[in-house]
Amino acid sequence: MILRDSLKKLPNNSILILSTNKKIYRDEITTHYKKNINRLAGARVLICLSDVSVALSIITALDGIVEAFALISPATSSKLISLFAVSGNFEAILCNDTKTFNDLKNVPPVFHDLDTLAASFTPRKIPKETRWLITTSGTTGEPKLVSHTLMSLSRTTKVDPVRGANVRWGMLYDYTRFAGLQVLLQSVISGSKLIVPPFKDSLDKKIKNFIDHDCTHLSATPTLWRKIVMTTKVNQINLLQATLGGEIVDDRILSAIAKLFPKARITHIFASTEAGVGFSVSDNREGFPLSYLKKPPLGVDIKVTNGKLYVRNKRVYSKYFGSDISFASKGGWVDTGDSVEIKKDRVLFRGREDGVINVGGDKVYPEEVENVLLKHPLVAAVRVYAKPNPITGFLVAADVTLIDSNTDEKEARKVLQTYSLEALDRHKALASITIVPRFDLNSSGKIVREVL
């Protein structure tokens, strides 16, 4: 299957994208596919474009022709783009004319339109399948490229153009990221309309845009959903589908969405850029049914070993692009890094196994915060951990032992809070500090780090 063929099945007059005062019809998306595109057969192109409809028309032209294309967020710096370009051995960059690559070495030729790009290539072999390369969030070090295909990305996409025609998705994600691409593909392949507000608009403005365009389907992270339910006009959206993903989902936000949108089906999707969509849950309870371990609903195997969640998706490459390092074990299992707990008939998420704290979608390494705090003259020992929070899921908290036990505790807490805010990014700063007289040490003399 290639994207162009999927779109050709839709009615001629389908409107696919609603952006600010603009309707983009299917034919405008498919028109970029011309004869000269075949010159790009077998090419490797890096795409970094801010306009969703332009990007969609280019992806539609390239899918099934080029060997691989990478989708890079328009918010990415030129320096990082050039690193991706070099590590992935890309032959050309297609980007907005606002991006400049002066002073950067080894950058492949940069183009601002598809025709000029195609004209500069000599065709090679058309691949069996075009690889779609998606960036990871960069949880561990620099972001990496993960290899997908239209098949692996749209495996869970429901294709029903009759029902799809009445659906209007609201876009709240960056379309180049895994979750955003899921929304984009689900919407266009089913012939639904995708409402794309300017990315930099405030949430209130985006919600207004969704109300004006009769949005029926929305997908967002739990942190963003908590913000959505706090906006004042959101109840004017006649929502039929609410999708959550990317962070731990709790009962409170599920109930809040259910109360606000009584007609909506609420779906929690468990997915990662590496493993693709693992499974989804729509029974309005946190966690997922224990029965999924025996009967995985979407054909992606799931197992729990020593309180850790593993998934096995046979349709996804298990190596980062341009690297020989596999992120799957021999049996094909990918360690999700999620700590889980089995409680009766339910598997519940408890946080990250490596202790990484997810503060409203931003990752925090406890060690980084600990190292900064240990440099403060008041601090003898410190243990940083995740403190549950109803708005951002978690915040950063610390137990601290002071060098001088006579120090005023209240004053010390204040000093350390201010210090952490000055020394660290806002989301890494300490939201809560408990002064403790001593720490329990393990046999190797390290502070015992409890998994949540």
Place this chain on the structure above:
Amino acid sequence: MNKTRLSNDQNNNLRLFNQILTVYKEVYSSQNKGKSAPEIKNETVLLDSGLDSLGHAILITRLEEKLGYDPFSISTEAYYPRTFGELVEFYNANVPA
């Protein structure tokens, strides 16, 4: 209504309003490089009050330290206050017995 004879509930609400406002101002200032907070009324929409999600998350943690309870973990109702007044009322309605 006679201003000098507020009901207990109104008194509690007023006291809580001032307590929450004090903490709000501290958090605002710490999250906005020392700037002072804008004027806050009961009808101020929380998302327009100058604190983002992270700011609100910190506000709730600080309030837990100051007031000794977190209504979000006490209340079984799936409720997210939208205005400052609703936030105060939420704290008032969930004072631990």
